[in-house]
Amino acid sequence: MEKCITRIPFNLDGDNKTVKGQVEFYTDGLRICAGDRKQWIPMEGIREFQCTTGVGSVALELCREDGDHLICRGTMDCLTVFSAASKRMNRFLDGAAPDETWMHYKKALCPKCHRPYLPDSEICPRCTKKGGYLRRLWKMARSSRGYIYLSVLIFIAVAALNLVLPYLNRVLVDDYIKAERLPAVSQYVLAVLMILLVTFAVRLLGIFRNFAQVRAGTRLIVTLRQTLFQKIEALSLSKVSKRTAGELMNRVTQDSTQIQDFFTSDVGGLIEQILTLVSLGIILFVYDWRLALMILLPAPLAMLSHRLMWRFLRPRYNKQWWCGSRLYETLYDIFSGIRVVKAFGMEKREVDRYDKVNLRETDVRIKNETYFAVISPVTNFLMGVGEFFLLYYVGNQILDGTMTLGAMQQFSAYVAMIYGPLRWLSFMPRRLARTMTSIVRVFDVLDETEDVADSANAVEKSIVGNIRLENVSFGYEDAKDVLRKVNLEIKPGEMIGIVGRSGAGKSTLINLVMRMYDPDDGVIRVDGTNLREISQQSLRSQIGAVLQETFLFTGTLLQNICYSKPDATYEEVITAAKLAGVHSFAVKLPDGYNTLVGERGHTLSGGERQRVAIARALLHNPKILILDEATASLDTETEKDIQDALQKLIAGRTTIAIAHRLSTLRNATRLVVLDHGRVAEVGTHEELLERRGLYYELVMAQRQMSKMPGALETTEQPA
Amino acid sequence: METKEAVTETKKAIQELSDVAEIRYLQGDNTEIFQKNGFPAARIRIRQEDGSETVEVHDRIWLHRSFPFDLLEAYISVQNKDQEEIGLIRSLDAFDADAREILQKELDQKYYTPKITRILSLKEAHGYSFWNVESDAGALQFTLQDTFRSLLRVGEDKVYVTDNYGNRYVIESLAKLDRRSLRKIELYL
Numbered sequence: 001m002e003k004c005i006t007r008i009p010f011n012l013d014g015d016n017k018t019v020k021g022q023v024e025f026y027t028d029g030l031r032i033c034a035g036d037r038k039q040w041i042p043m044e045g046i047r048e049f050q051c052t053t054g055v056g057s058v059a060l061e062l063c064r065e066d067g068d069h070l071i072c073r074g075t076m077d078c079l080t081v082f083s084a085a086s087k088r089m090n091r092f093l094d095g096a097a098p099d100e101t102w103m104h105y106k107k108a109l110c111p112k113c114h115r116p117y118l119p120d121s122e123i124c125p126r127c128t129k130k131g132g133y134l135r136r137l138w139k140m141a142r143s144s145r146g147y148i149y150l151s152v153l154i155f156i157a158v159a160a161l162n163l164v165l166p167y168l169n170r171v172l173v174d175d176y177i178k179a180e181r182l183p184a185v186s187q188y189v190l191a192v193l194m195i196l197l198v199t200f201a202v203r204l205l206g207i208f209r210n211f212a213q214v215r216a217g218t219r220l221i222v223t224l225r226q227t228l229f230q231k232i233e234a235l236s237l238s239k240v241s242k243r244t245a246g247e248l249m250n251r252v253t254q255d256s257t258q259i260q261d262f263f264t265s266d267v268g269g270l271i272e273q274i275l276t277l278v279s280l281g282i283i284l285f286v287y288d289w290r291l292a293l294m295i296l297l298p299a300p301l302a303m304l305s306h307r308l309m310w311r312f313l314r315p316r317y318n319k320q321w322w323c324g325s326r327l328y329e330t331l332y333d334i335f336s337g338i339r340v341v342k343a344f345g346m347e348k349r350e351v352d353r354y355d356k357v358n359l360r361e362t363d364v365r366i367k368n369e370t371y372f373a374v375i376s377p378v379t380n381f382l383m384g385v386g387e388f389f390l391l392y393y394v395g396n397q398i399l400d401g402t403m404t405l406g407a408m409q410q411f412s413a414y415v416a417m418i419y420g421p422l423r424w425l426s427f428m429p430r431r432l433a434r435t436m437t438s439i440v441r442v443f444d445v446l447d448e449t450e451d452v453a454d455s456a457n458a459v460e461k462s463i464v465g466n467i468r469l470e471n472v473s474f475g476y477e478d479a480k481d482v483l484r485k486v487n488l489e490i491k492p493g494e495m496i497g498i499v500g501r502s503g504a505g506k507s508t509l510i511n512l513v514m515r516m517y518d519p520d521d522g523v524i525r526v527d528g529t530n531l532r533e534i535s536q537q538s539l540r541s542q543i544g545a546v547l548q549e550t551f552l553f554t555g556t557l558l559q560n561i562c563y564s565k566p567d568a569t570y571e572e573v574i575t576a577a578k579l580a581g582v583h584s585f586a587v588k589l590p591d592g593y594n595t596l597v598g599e600r601g602h603t604l605s606g607g608e609r610q611r612v613a614i615a616r617a618l619l620h621n622p623k624i625l626i627l628d629e630a631t632a633s634l635d636t637e638t639e640k641d642i643q644d645a646l647q648k649l650i651a652g653r654t655t656i657a658i659a660h661r662l663s664t665l666r667n668a669t670r671l672v673v674l675d676h677g678r679v680a681e682v683g684t685h686e687e688l689l690e691r692r693g694l695y696y697e698l699v700m701a702q703r704q705m706s707k708m709p710g711a712l713e714t715t716e717q718p719a
Numbered sequence: 720m721e722t723k724e725a726v727t728e729t730k731k732a733i734q735e736l737s738d739v740a741e742i743r744y745l746q747g748d749n750t751e752i753f754q755k756n757g758f759p760a761a762r763i764r765i766r767q768e769d770g771s772e773t774v775e776v777h778d779r780i781w782l783h784r785s786f787p788f789d790l791l792e793a794y795i796s797v798q799n800k801d802q803e804e805i806g807l808i809r810s811l812d813a814f815d816a817d818a819r820e821i822l823q824k825e826l827d828q829k830y831y832t833p834k835i836t837r838i839l840s841l842k843e844a845h846g847y848s849f850w851n852v853e854s855d856a857g858a859l860q861f862t863l864q865d866t867f868r869s870l871l872r873v874g875e876d877k878v879y880v881t882d883n884y885g886n887r888y889v890i891e892s893l894a895k896l897d898r899r900s901l902r903k904i905e906l907y908l
Contacts, residue, residue, distance in 0.1 A: 012831065014757070014828070016827055016828065016831055016856070018856055018857060054828065054829035054830065054831065055787065055829055055830045055831075055887060056829075056830050056831035056832050056885075056886055056887040057828060057829065057830075057831035059828075066756070067755060067756050067758075067778050067779065068756060068758060068779055069756050069757070070756075070757055070758070073828065075831065075884070075886050076882075076884040076885040076886045077884045077886065079884065079885070315843065315906045316906065318906075319906050319907070322867045
């Protein structure tokens with residue numbers, strides 16, 4: 001037996017029985033162990049490994065001359081590991097050398113608590129150490145620290161003043177209103193003024209506090225968003241595209257807002273509430289410990305009842321919210337499809353459908369309101385039960401003459417004050433958890449390694465245009481390999497057409513040449529230099545790309561053409577525009593090159609957009625040109641015009657073009673036919689036709705389509 | 720009289736829809752199901768227009784339920800490696816016991832769906848819900864990411880659960896579930 005390449009666990013057998021099994025892959029075969037089953041399959045004769053995904057289970061299989069054979073099965077938990085293993089083993093069959101990393105697989109569950117990681121990450125929201133993150137966040141808040149300190153100070157001051165107020169009230173009542181001998185009017189007025197002053201100070205401080213909070217918050221959020229955005233822009237396409245645009249937007253906007261809210265209001269609030277609670281406790285204990293106990297003892301009970309109430313109500317409100325959104329969805333659905341409803345005469349059925357959802361929502365709502373109406377007075381009563389004890393105790397003391405009326409007023413106020421913070425604090429764990437999740441999510445992006453990073457000795461290089469792919473293999477994120485052992489040499493100035501069925505790996509090949517990704521195996525060289533050793537800035541500045549979906553940023557026509565070369569002169573822009581055929585329509589627009597285009601501006605037709613893209617690439621004056629279905633979405637006539645424009649662009653440059661419509665590639669020096677990630681055929685149009693292989697089939701299929709009467713439109717516009 | 724004719728005419732045209740659709744139904748008298756390397760395989764006899772017969776052999780077939788929630792043993796699409804349909808099985812009953820067993824086993828494997836018999840605990844935190852259940856495959860623990868959307872009610876009584884990995888579970892009958900379990904899941908139905 002030779003070296004172990006990789007090892008995977010599995011958990012189902014052929015009869016759907018749960019088992020604990022393991023497959024070990026060696027260089028000369030694989031060993032399968034599960035309970036009593038022990039099996040050795042020699043590597044010889046194995047052509048390919050494949051991962052077959054069912055609906056509730058997944059299987060790892062091997063293909064030999066005599067057909068497919070099952071290696072092992074598992075529940076969907078095993079999917080990522082199975083597919084990664086089959087990918088690695090296929091690469092091994094292709095001759096790649098396995099290394100240490102092949103032994104390891106990404107985990108989907110936190111090994112500590114067996115809960116799922118946050119989506120697209122390897123962070124457990126429960127188990128990650130949060131202290132480190134907080135410290136880093138605090139570092140990031142450098143510029144707003146002054147304001148954070150200030151707002152905390154003000155919070156403390158407000159808490160202190162709030163404590164003084166009941167004391168002043170007591171003085172007013174005991175020393176002046178209920179005094180045995182009438183006090184001087186001036187003293188009385190002074191006391192009232194004091195109360196006024198304190199109240200005023202509290203309000204004033206409130207204003208300052210808001211000011212400090214807003215300042216601290218905005219500074220923090222600006223820093224946070226800037227750092228996040230810079231990081232995302234620096235990441236490679238593979239790291240960025242594993243998260244959806246929506247999710248990235250969430251992290252930049254919502255998560256950072258959550259963090260901001262927490263730092264600006266919750267931290268200060270927390271300090272204020274705790275301070276109030278502690279100082280109230282001390283005051284009460286110092287004055288009369290029995291009184292204090294009487295007030296504080298029911299507090300845990302009240303907090304507990306409060307928590308229990310919400311634990312009971314929250315899922316019920318969740319359900320109500322869900323029913324509400326279902327109601328909204330149903331309504332939206334019916335209104336958007338009103339033509340279909342009318343066309344099939346289904347009004348009655350839709351009314352019934354809506355009634356059903358509506359009734360359900362009402363049902364849940366009524367139930368919830370009833371629960372709330374019954375439960376909340378009970379908890380509120382429990383919250384206030386301390387006050388009843390106080391009344392009884394204090395009343396006795398007043399009757400005994402050991403306590404004054406003013407003191408009673410003071411303590412009543414304190415009791416009322418003590419339950420506010422308790423209620424506030426009982427919500428704190430939830431808020432804290434939500435913020436921690438946001439913080440963890442933000443740092444997840446910030447800590448992402450830049451996988452397509454420039455190497456330390458990356459060079460600026462002036463490109464001539466020779467491209468060589470040597471044994472290049474590549475697959476996206478644990479899926480099947482898209483390219484397998486691709487070898488290709490492109491000479492300077494050559495135009496290479498890449499053809500093949502969809503999913504054959506055409507776009508991937510182009511992405512690799514543009515270094516959107518690095519190949520998993522093999523090397524790509526430009527003029528003999530490994531792509532990894534050329535600085536990305538220098539590489540991209542010499543590659544121009546015209547893609548199928550032309551994206552125009554919101555801005556003027558001029559800005560969009562200049563995107564590739566912001567310092568271009570007006571004359572350069574006009575030259576490029578003229579060559580690309582933009583000039584002719586640009587000068588007809590009332591605002592000329594200053595016409596606003598993009599999302600909200602002037603709508604350009606598909607052909608016009610494409611011309612702008614070509615102008616963009618022309619202005620750039622690239623050494624290597626990439627055309628990815630550049631004319632696929634255009635009608636035949638426009639395509640011809642664009643083709644002429646492209647021809648000017650192509651002349652003398654190394655060009656790689658992808659097209660479904662084979663006629664588009666008639667000027668190509670050579671054609672490369674890709675099939676299932678491998679290079680199937682290379683040659684000129686005539687050579688490949690003579691060979692009667694895959695290319696011949698593709699050409700014949702397209703000819704047949706165009707011969708069919710009325711089918712011309714569909715052939716010319718493939719999906 | 721004229722209208723009657725027109726009606727029969729239309730009826731004829733509609734009946735022919737199924738001919739136009741060119742669905743090839745596979746059943747015991749035109750298809751032989753056998754096993755190769757543990758996978759199901761098929762030998763299909765096709766009658767040509769001139770009356771002769773040709774035989775099509777598929778060394779491995781893939782089965783796909785057309786209505787995975789409603790009909791578990793009917794309208795099963797038989798496909799080749801490229802997911803092209805070879806034929807459609809109206810009902811497993813159209814085959815003899817041996818063939819049925821092969822097909823049933825393949826379906827059971829592909830659509831592995833443990834039946835939940837009891838819910839021991841159901842907790843919610845951070846937008847996830849954590850389930851601890853008893854099933855015909857033993858004690859199971861799994862996690863749902865969006866609880867409401869992960870539960871699919873089929874009819875009044877049956878509920879399909881899809882966890883965050885894509886595993887499927889089924890509660891065959893809510894009515895037969897014990898009260899404690901029912902109370903736990905009720906909030907999400």
